[in-house]
Amino acid sequence: MGVGTVSRVINGSAAVSEATRRRVLEVVAELGYEPNATARALSTGRTRSVGVIAPFFTRPSVIERLRGVAPLLASSGYQLVLFDVERPDQRTGVFRSVIGRVDGLLTISLAPPKADLRRLAAAGIPVVLVDHAHESVATVTVDDLEGGRMATEHLLSLGHRRIAFAGDTDDGVHGASASSRRCIGYQRALADAGVPLRPELVKLRPHGREAPAIAEELLALATPPTAVFAASDLQALAMIDTLEERGMGVPDDLSVVGFDDVELARYAGLTTVAQPLEDSGTRGAELLLSALEGDDVLQARQHLSLELVVRGTTAPPREGETGRGEHGPKTATDGMISQASPT
Amino acid sequence: MGVGTVSRVINGSAAVSEATRRRVLEVVAELGYEPNATARALSTGRTRSVGVIAPFFTRPSVIERLRGVAPLLASSGYQLVLFDVERPDQRTGVFRSVIGRVDGLLTISLAPPKADLRRLAAAGIPVVLVDHAHESVATVTVDDLEGGRMATEHLLSLGHRRIAFAGDTDDGVHGASASSRRCIGYQRALADAGVPLRPELVKLRPHGREAPAIAEELLALATPPTAVFAASDLQALAMIDTLEERGMGVPDDLSVVGFDDVELARYAGLTTVAQPLEDSGTRGAELLLSALEGDDVLQARQHLSLELVVRGTTAPPREGETGRGEHGPKTATDGMISQASPT
DNA sequence: TGATTGGATGGAAGCGGTTCCACGAGGGGG
């Protein structure tokens, strides 16, 4: 029994007589032989695994995306190799180090450097970007700008005028510009409504991890906002916690809108802009799988839609605090007709 | 420049003259050369990656464990390869297929077949079991039995007597016997309190995914329970949803206790038995990493402790419903003195 | 000055598969 024959039997390739096939299988079973995946990968050039690169993959929003990815990969026989990016220096090397380790690549909320994308392409590794737009590879995105607008308009329609924005600094490290696009939507909505943008109400912090600090700063303002639009649910939730610790009632004293609609948001009753997280993962995986089958998906641009979900953290501002009189003292003269047009 | 020399420079092994080293590095930079990880793995027998096997890894409890694992692996330079087990047939092969793909293995809430454990040992792959006890490999566990007892005793101390248990069928597929151990704790607590075990109050369903069905069945009973101990927070939460849809108030009409204390539980205000999920991941990763360094950790048995966290889903039963009169009609004769000894 | 020693270097072997090619045997057609 030559090595070639055994290989052929195991891979079911080419023609092998029924007799030898049976004999090989017999011996394989007896020896409990299991082919070495690494050797096979080296020889064939295919690893049967796809890489998923995500910053802080245990974040709820990423996890919900993975919920869409995992089942598809599992049922297609691909191994899921997770590359967690937690520090800037990790990101530098990841895109390079995956070459030769994976057959395909899916990134979540990350902007791959153009140079790396070129190398990947040269290496014949298909790439799909979930939650990040790019001109030359397949992407699955939502209209963050529009989402920012939706959240802000909701607040405006409730009668709010002093609306803060809490987001991530687009440090360029993770290239997660979703937050900044949402901020643009926020600014546009304000502009369209003729509400002046007040720079002191726009708070940016790295990683979206310092919502408490932002809450404190906002509260310390001479005239605090009556509403906050946070660029992610996690930020919104953390902010609400801090606010309530400081004795502020949500939404009575302050309205809060989030973004994403992660599972937690439902339980916390958070008003938020919902994006189809799990679906984004599914679409991304579909795209990648089809690229691995040989299809050309470079032009694919999946656009998922957003939806405002109004729950319990937004309400009209207290009387006299619509913020119309920008700097004016809190004169409680408006009576009770502050509700604009609730959804 | 021979291949050997280049290899030596790249791996910083053995002696290479400063001149050649510089020259090699130069060319490497110029060519943008990146070593092929697969070939390296085949040659050295080390993959620089560790496998994590978990059933449904996107479940909150697993994710929180991974939160402990990921940072440690990342900072030690190991790749995290995730093997998601969603179907029984996947489990059969996983333990075999990891051989040759990973240097070490960490399983979560899974019972590896003894035979596979032997093969792994023979292949020199260290294994750490998180959330599953085993005699011959390193484990990180909690005392589920005691946890079941804690939850049940809490309910008993509130005055409940008709206490239901909602858990997973220990189908042997995932070998997740945590649920059944918790059930034993539940039974012991009842026995110790002299409360007879009523089989119709013990509901087991696969995957812990059918809490709604269990809730329905419980409600349909001639004399429904006044409290439920669910073997996981997810089950508890799903059950509460269903209960409330049916017009039952929690905890007014029915008390519910969960298990795990996942993040959601905090937001949902669920009373539950808290186990240090993230910490379990950290401990597991530490053990594995140290085994990878060559330490013998086979005897390691990390025992983490549990804690009852009382929130808003448990309360004394309604008057006259302590269940003392097992089958008795709901005679509302007890007056208002139903509170036993609230925590 | 010749022998000795040790550091630097080149390259072959091997890791465990897959694949291609050559070869042999058996069968059908001329």
Added chain:
DNA sequence: CCCCCTCGTGGAACCGCTTCCATCCAATCA
């Protein structure tokens, strides 16, 4: 009866790296 095909099979070459061994050269020592 011989030739040619075809099918089945064995094994060499190769995938890209590490590692060991042999070689070489220069410096040190006698």
